[in-house]
Amino acid sequence: MKMDLTLDQWRDLANQLGRMYHESVEGKIVPPVLNDYRWVEKASKCEMTPEELLTVMSIIQMRRITTNVKYNKIVYSFTFYGYTMCIVRMRI
Numbered sequence: 001m002k003m004d005l006t007l008d009q010w011r012d013l014a015n016q017l018g019r020m021y022h023e024s025v026e027g028k029i030v031p032p033v034l035n036d037y038r039w040v041e042k043a044s045k046c047e048m049t050p051e052e053l054l055t056v057m058s059i060i061q062m063r064r065i066t067t068n069v070k071y072n073k074i075v076y077s078f079t080f081y082g083y084t085m086c087i088v089r090m091r092i
Helices: 007-025 039-043 050-065
Strands: 071-080 083-091
Touching: 007 039, 007 050, 039 050
Parallel strands: none
Antiparallel strands: 071 083
């Protein structure tokens, strides 16, 4: 099932995922939350399904909570397609 999004919504999703990917691989988000560029490409091509978006959100969430955290700082928080996604920068 494809997501019924406007072109602006697809661009927003691709931009947010791209930003998370680049900051993850550059070490700006520790631990990295998104290190597979294929998710960004799928969003850029308007091919991501709701299940894939949920998978990406689950990966990010699991990586966020499986770390021993001394403090958290919210880096990104946005609502997309009915879901709120918060990206948290963490230090160990």
